[in-house]
Amino acid sequence: MRAELKNFQHEQYYFRLRLGFTAFVVLALFGVLAARFFYLQIKQYNHYQTLAENNRISLVPIVPNRGLIIDKNGVVLAHNFFVYTLEITPSKIDDLEATIAEVGKLVEISALDRKRFNKLREESRNFESVPIRTHLNEVEAASFAVNHYRFPGVEIKSRLFRHYPLGKLGAHVVGYIGRINDKDLSGLEKSGALSNYKGSDHVGKSGIEQFYEPYLHGTTGFQQVEIDADGRAVRVLSSTAPVPGNNVILSIDSKMQEIAETAFGEHRGALVAIDPKTGSVLAYVSQPAFDPNLFVDGIDVENWKTLNDSLDKPLINRPIRGIYPPGSTFKPFVAMAGLENGKRTPPFAISDPGYFTLANSAHHYRDWKPSGHGMVDMQRAITVSCDTFFYGLALELGIEKLTDFVRHFGFGEKSGIDIQGEIGGLLPTPEWKMRRYKQPWYQGETVITGIGQGYTLVTPMQLAQATAILANDGVAMKPHLVTKIQKAITGETQVLPDVVQDKIALNPENIAIVKRGMMDVTLPGGTAASVGANAGYAIAAKTGTAQVIGIKQNEKYNANSINERHRDHALFIAYAPADDPKIAMAIIVENGQHGGSTAGPIARKVMDYYLLGKLPITELSKIDQKIPIKPSENNTIPVPIAEEELHD
Helix, strand or coil: CCCCCCCHHHHHHHHHHHHHHHHHHHHHHHHHHHHHHHHHHHHCHHHHHHHHHHHHEEEEEECCCCCCEECCCCCEEEEEEEEEEEEECHHHCCCHHHHHHHHCCCCCCCHHHHHHHHHHHHHCCCCCCEEEEEEECHHHHHHHHCCHHHCCCEEEEEEEEEECCCCCCCHHHHCCEEECCHHHHHHHHHHCCHHHHCCCCEEECCHHHHHCHHHHHCECEEEEEEECCCCCEEEEEEEECCECCCEEEECCCHHHHHHHHHHHCCCEEEEEEECCCCCEEEEEEEECCCCHHHHCCCCCHHHHHHHHHCCCCCCCCHHHHCCECCHHHHHHHHHHHHHHCCCCCCCCEEEECCEEECCCCCCEEECCCCCCCEEEEHHHHHHHCCHHHHHHHHHHHCHHHHHHHHHHHCCCCCCCCCCCCCCCCECCCHHHHHHHHCCCCCHHHHHHHCCCCCCCEECHHHHHHHHHHHHCCCEEECCECEEEEECCCCCCEEECCCCEEEECCCCHHHHHHHHHHHHHHCCCCCCCHHHHCCCCCCCEEEEEEECCCCCCCCCCCCHHHCCHHHCCEEEEEEEECCCCCCEEEEEEEECCCCHHHHHHHHHHHHHHHHHHCCCCCCCCCCCCCCCCCCCCCCCCCCCCCCHHHHCC
8 A cells, every 4th residue: 555645734734724713713702701891890880880789778668657637626537556566577487387387376367367468478578577467465465575586587566557536437538548459559650659658558548538648648768778698688778767647637526427427326318517608518427337447457358248238338428429319409499590590580479289280281290288388489489398389480491491500509510529439410401311311301301300309319418519509699619628737747737728619690689589488497387397496596498308219190108108218318408597607518318208307307406516516415425525515505395397397
């Protein structure tokens, strides 16, 4: 074989070429690495330094004290108190389940406690303590304290909890707070307030607690806490103190509220009393009520079922969400519409045969008094509540003119009171009926609208506001429950101004006719004579009855033959003193039947207290009043119920 000769020069050339290429690649890679180091350490220094600092330092929120809710006399309706809570810091515990099981041998931990703990833990950071059991009593706190050394990462703390010392009293006014849910978070985010709720578990859910949430909540403080690689807190670097929420002062007198609620007894219904000159709400009743303390830490299933399934519907805020036919309490406003539109000019009068008949119709619209009232003018029609008079008046006005006029008194519109959830009631029109039922409007529907029946629906708040506007000669003041906002730290008080909503240009002579008719309602011969007896001040009022179920044309209403919940509602509106009104009110007693005999006495008790300082004879107050109440010097002498009161 011939020996193969190697070309060393050729091989050396390719070796150097490969070596050079490799060196170039290595240098290029080192160049890229150096450029990356330069970019990260020089160009992005501030960015990554901030990220590293954030990994080392965490902001821990400090929840502010919630503001108080106080009545006009200084009685506290909602406040905060400290309770013992058993709390766990997950980052300090190796076996969380085993620890909870051992702690449960000393302090009872229910399935509900565990469920709430797990939910709160998901929403918290690892180094933050999470309550697993609240409201520990002294014995439970002491039992755990002596065994505390066995449970690193578990400790007893004191936390602020909301409390409503008067329980059910004024529950629908004050409202309640509850745990923040997804809906609340969405609302807070939209309002831009979410960042102020870091660490907060609760938010206002109803009533004043909800409407004035931005004032009551306060401003959240923060601590800068240094943490280690395991998420454990090392030390506090700095701290910003929270600003407590403002105190909210109501126009409500809790003693008057107690009298009003007690006067309802076992009846269901609503009451709203207003100062007609300012719009301040003096009493606000929704019966039956509920205990707002049940909701603070999450209501249990049993209590929720009891409240939610009750036929009495205690959770419904009746003054702003209950809708009822106004019945004969609508008549003074129909009267004003007739007078202002020139349809009934004194001395106009009719002879009432006990019914009204439409032209070219055999249908009779009955008066509550079958024999009729004889000769009736506008003033007497209000006093004796003559249906026949108002049937004809409504028909002459027409539904458009009637509804357009009474709308100025707040019917069919929200009053604007400072509680969320108000509804606007209903003032029917031909256009509304066509949209709703695809049917034309009939004259007979206009006829019954004149006595507050048919499609017309009002809330007790609207009825009280309308009465206040009439008492104030057409000047509508915006109703409100809060009069002052007080800073918790300085005590500085901001008075909220009264707001004029509307001014109705009414002829003083027309107002005088309607008011005189309403004053006569509480005098002998009126439908609420017993309410005005021996009052010591003049009361202008109007009674009303609203049907719950219809009866046949020739059938006589017999309350004893129908279910209690199907009986007529009793209504009553009033203001006093009649010559210088200081209080205007509306009352609805569900299935109470007669306004004069059921709702009227409730109004009398409230007015006696407000105007004279009288307490009901059997009243035993639960409330520690700041202002002494002058006892009644004269007992009210009852008078027999007039025949008219049994019907309207």
